[in-house]
Amino acid sequence: MTENTKIRVYNTLTRQKEPFATVEPGKVGMYLCGPTVYAEAHIGHMVGPVIFDTIKRYLVYSGYQVYWVVNITDVDDKLIAASNKRGIPMSQVATEMTMDYLANLQALGVDQIDALPRATDNMDEIIHFIEELIAGGHAYASDGDVFFDVTSDSEYGQLSNRSVESQQGEGGGAAAKKRSAGDFALWKSAKAGEPSWDSPWGKGRPGWHIECSAMSRKLLGKTFDIHGGGLDLVFPHHENELAQSRCCHGQPMVRYWMHNGLMQRSGATAKLGGKADRQQPTDAASNKISRSAGDGGLAQLIEQQTGDRIRFFLLRSHYRSTILFGDETLEEAGQALNAFYRLIQRFERLTEKSFYESVAYARDRISGDAALAAASTPLLKQLAELRASFLDKMDDDFNTGGAVSELFEMARSINRFVDEAKLEDAKQRSAEDLEIFTKAMGVLRELGAILGLFVKPPKASADEGSGETLAGLMDLLIKLRADARAKKDFATSDTIRDGLSELGITLQDLKDGTTWEKA
RNA sequence: GGCGUCGUAGCCAAGUGGCUAAGGCAGUGGAUUGCAAAUCCAUUAUUCGCGGGUUCGACUCCCGCCGACGCCUCCA
Numbered sequence: 001m002t003e004n005t006k007i008r009v010y011n012t013l014t015r016q017k018e019p020f021a022t023v024e025p026g027k028v029g030m031y032l033c034g035p036t037v038y039a040e041a042h043i044g045h046m047v048g049p050v051i052f053d054t055i056k057r058y059l060v061y062s063g064y065q066v067y068w069v070v071n072i073t074d075v076d077d078k079l080i081a082a083s084n085k086r087g088i089p090m091s092q093v094a095t096e097m098t099m100d101y102l103a104n105l106q107a108l109g110v111d112q113i114d115a116l117p118r119a120t121d122n123m124d125e126i127i128h129f130i131e132e133l134i135a136g137g138h139a140y141a142s143d144g145d146v147f148f149d150v151t152s153d154s155e156y157g158q159l160s161n162r163s164v165e166s167q168q169g170e171g172g173g174a175a176a177k178k179r180s181a182g183d184f185a186l187w188k189s190a191k192a193g194e195p196s197w198d199s200p201w202g203k204g205r206p207g208w209h210i211e212c213s214a215m216s217r218k219l220l221g222k223t224f225d226i227h228g229g230g231l232d233l234v235f236p237h238h239e240n241e242l243a244q245s246r247c248c249h250g251q252p253m254v255r256y257w258m259h260n261g262l263m264q265r266s267g268a269t270a271k272l273g274g275k276a277d278r279q280q281p282t283d284a285a286s287n288k289i290s291r292s293a294g295d296g297g298l299a300q301l302i303e304q305q306t307g308d309r310i311r312f313f314l315l316r317s318h319y320r321s322t323i324l325f326g327d328e329t330l331e332e333a334g335q336a337l338n339a340f341y342r343l344i345q346r347f348e349r350l351t352e353k354s355f356y357e358s359v360a361y362a363r364d365r366i367s368g369d370a371a372l373a374a375a376s377t378p379l380l381k382q383l384a385e386l387r388a389s390f391l392d393k394m395d396d397d398f399n400t401g402g403a404v405s406e407l408f409e410m411a412r413s414i415n416r417f418v419d420e421a422k423l424e425d426a427k428q429r430s431a432e433d434l435e436i437f438t439k440a441m442g443v444l445r446e447l448g449a450i451l452g453l454f455v456k457p458p459k460a461s462a463d464e465g466s467g468e469t470l471a472g473l474m475d476l477l478i479k480l481r482a483d484a485r486a487k488k489d490f491a492t493s494d495t496i497r498d499g500l501s502e503l504g505i506t507l508q509d510l511k512d513g514t515t516w517e518k519a
Numbered sequence: 520g521g522c523g524u525c526g527u528a529g530c531c532a533a534g535u536g537g538c539u540a541a542g543g544c545a546g547u548g549g550a551u552u553g554c555a556a557a558u559c560c561a562u563u564a565u566u567c568g569c570g571g572g573u574u575c576g577a578c579u580c581c582c583g584c585c586g587a588c589g590c591c592u593c594c595a
Contacts, residue, residue, distance in 0.1 A: 015523090077595085145593085161522055162591075175594080185593045207593070231524080236592045261524080262589065316543080317532060322525070322588065329531060332544045336531095339543090342557065389541095393533085402533045405542030412559080419551090419559055490553060497555070508556050517556085 006395045007062065009226075010320065012234060012257040013159055017397055022225050023255060028059050028066040029224030031216045031254075033233055034116070036073040037097035038082045041104050041298050043310070043325060044230075044263040050311055050452075051260050051319040051398075052228050053110040057450050058394050060112075061364050069219050071212060072098055072118045075205050080194055090195045091120070104298050107307035109452040115219055119211040122218065123197045126206045129214040129248065130186045130199075138247040142177040144189030144202045150182040153243050159257060160235035184240050186210050209240040213253075217245065227254040231262055231320075263323045306459055309334045315400040315451055336408075340448075341458055342517075343411050347441050349515070350423050351434055356457055359438060361445040365391065368446050377436050379417045383443045386410050390447050400451060407447060414440045424511045478507070478514045 007020035022028050032052045035045055049070070056066045074094035083090040098118075105113070119126070130146055133139035138152045150156045157163055175181065185207035190196035196203040216224060222245070229238060238257065245253035302310060313333035317323055344355045353359070362368030372384040386406045393402035417440065418424065421433040448454035477496055484492035497507050500516070508515045 077593085147593090160590075163521095178593090182592075188593070209592095231589060233590095235522085235590055240592080264588070320524085321532090324531075328544090332531065335545095336543050339557095346558085399533075402541075405533065408542055415558055416560090424558095485553080488553075494554070501555090506556055509552075509554095510557085515557090 007059075008395065008397055009256045009258065010397045011255075012259050013254075018256070020256070022064070023221075023223055026064060028056075028064045028226065029220035030056065030066060030068045030226040030228070031212070031220055031224060032068070032070045032227075033212060033229035033237065034070040034072050035097075035101050036076050036078060037094045037101060038076065038078040039097060041097075041101050043298055043301060045101070046104060046108055046110075046298070046310065047263055047314055047319075047323065048228060048230055048260050049105055049110045049113075050108055050314045051400075053112045054315060054400060054451055055226075055228075055258075055398050056112040057452060058398060061450050063364060063366070066112075067114050067220065068112055069115045069117065069216065070113050071215055072101075072116055073208075073211065074098070074118045074120050075195065076208065083195075094118075094120075100299065104302060107299075107302045108311045109307060109455060117215045117219065119206060119215070120197075122211065122215050123206070125214040125218050126210050127187075127197075127199050129210060129217070129244070130206075132248050133186065133244060136248060138244075139186055140179065141187075141201045142179075144204060145177055145185055146187035146201055146207075147178050147183040148186055148240065148244060148247075149179060150184075150243065151180055153247050155246070156182075156243050157239065159239045159242050162235065162239070184209065184236065186244070209237055210244060212237075212241045213244040213248070216241075216253075217249075222249040223251050223253060223255070225255045226258055227256070228258045228260065231259045234259055260319045261321045261323060263325050265325055305330055305334065308453060308458055309337055311452060312337045312404075315453075316404055317401045318399060320397075337453075340407070340411055340444075340454065343415060343444075344441075344454065345515070346415075346418065347437065349510075350418070350429070351438060353438070355441060355445070355454070359441050359445050361442040361449065363446075363449075368443075371439075372443065379413060379436055379440055380443075382413050383410055383440055386413070387443055387447060394450065403447075403451070407444070407451075410440075410444055410447075414444070426512060474505070474516050478516065481507075482514065 008017045009020045010017045030052065032048055034049075035041060052068065056068050059066050072094075075090065079090050079093055082093045086093065102116075105111075130139060133148065134141065134146065137149075139146055139148050187199060187201055187204050187210075188207060189202055189204040194205070196205055216227070227238070227241075234257075242253050242257075309330065313330055314323065316333060316336075347353075347355055347359075362371050368387070372380060372387065375381045375384050386409050390403045390406040393399040393406065396402075414437070417433075418437060421430075421437075422428040423433060423437060445454060477500065481493045481496040484490075484496070500507060504518055506517045508517065
């Protein structure tokens with residue numbers, strides 16, 4: 001057994017961190033509640049995927065074989081509403097919005113998902129699951145609908161810490177069909193004109209929660225290791241999923257329930273005062289990020305900010321805490337991330353090697369340990385310590401925010417080394433020091449890869465000019481300026497630099513030439 | 520009202536019952552530079568919302584208060 005056994009995970013069910021022990025040694029089954037694809041995703045929807053993508057990367061790095069499932073909910077009331085409003089079939093809405101979602105994931109470097117099952121592709125499993133629940137005495141059909149009987153489950157409410165008695169339910173049509181207010185729909189009979197599927201209870205569609213129980217069983221088994229989602233899903237969604245699966249199988253559904261914090265808009269706090277009961281402010285007035293408040297256009301945001309910036313921004317804080325989202329915080333994350341890209345450019349400039357293509361790095365913890373075991377230089381010894389600290393933070397409930405700080409320390413150490421070893425000076429630098437530099441960058445790459453950072457060259461943001469022409473112009477200007485400087489004609493050289501500065505281009509005069517960077 | 524989460528410097532953000540309370544952004548001083556930029560060095564919380572309590576000792580545990588936030592079910 002080679003997997004890392006020091007990992008601890010916060011479990012919503014027990015409200016504490018627990019040692020990570022999988023159902024099957026060395027293997028991890030992980031399920032994340034994906035989107036209901038009725039509208040474009042907003043940035044809040046990306047928190048879970050980025051976090052769990054990172055968790056998978058770390059588990060794989062730690063020696064586990066991980067299978068990660070993200071479901072796509074492609075049948076639901078909101079989808080039906082969107083379909084009616086737009087006058088196109090529900091399936092078309094779903095397809096469009098699924099494409100949007102996947103494109104966003106790709107832009108953020110979320111590429112670890114193994115399966116993306118859709119509810120409508122799993123109707124047989126869903127119906128069969130409901131039949132099993134009825135047979136087991138945990139559900140009942142009522143006038144075309146089927147409900148889960150919460151009173152049949154003595155453990156109902158343990159995930160969200162609620163009692164069945166406290167469930168008041170709501171009034172309305174379905175209430176009359178239910179035995180108790182807390183019962184929830186497994187199957188809903190179709191109204192005229194609604195998309196529907198045949199079932200033993202007549203035409204209808206699945207309730208919200210059942211697809212996850214059915215699909216997770218199909219792909220991950222009756223008991224699997226990690227189930228994730230946003231904090232807002234704890235109740236009712238996960239509570240109900242948990243009840244369905246446990247009651248159906250007579251065994252726990254999930255080892256570790258993991259919930260990420262929600263994103264909140266930063267800036268002026270909605271001053272709503274008072275604590276009026278159940279008085280929900282409208283989304284537009286609160287800091288909540290939601291589709292109904294017009295949040296969306298994520299593709300555009302990614303285009304402007306670049307995906308890796310957003311990813312870095314999300315990973316800077318702890319996954320369970322609220323993330324404040326705003327232009328300033330995102331901008332700041334971008335500034336911070338630039339320091340790493342500058343270091344990478346510095347490396348490529350001095351070694352004339354591609355960081356992304358030619359720097360060797362460890363793909364797993366054990367070989368990473370081995371690579372630094374014999375570290376003999378001060379820099380590499382220091383990096384070994386920082387790396388150990390990074391991994392300790394990750395072991396402790398995937399503390400990416402803490403881990404990132406070790407990355408900054410590494411960058412600083414490496415830059416200091418480059419300065420002190422005079423690597424900028426072609427006459428003074430030694431091959432040995434360049435070798436140390438390369439090894440050090442390998443460590444940065446190893447740890448960056450865990451977070452999904454520095455995996456590929458950064459994509460230029462949308463407003464960055466068209467590549468070749470700009471590069472050609474810059475080469476020309478830099479040459480003209482170099483000539484002026486050689487003649488100590490600083491007036492001319494400064495005119496060029498200041499003019500470029502106003503255009504958002506910063507020049508950097510180095511020992512053996514000038515580089516430029518667009519803000 | 521019920522069940523939870525949170526409140527750390529100008530801002531963002533880790534963390535711990537007792538070594539110097541990480542790191543980033545912004546700022547300031549210095550090295551370097553023709554001047555810059557970048558990089559490096561130094562510096563910016565005697566203090567962790569407020570008030571009590573437990574303890575030899577709490578920012579970290581407990582109680583209260585204030586403030587922010589989430590959830591409280593299909594039908595909407």
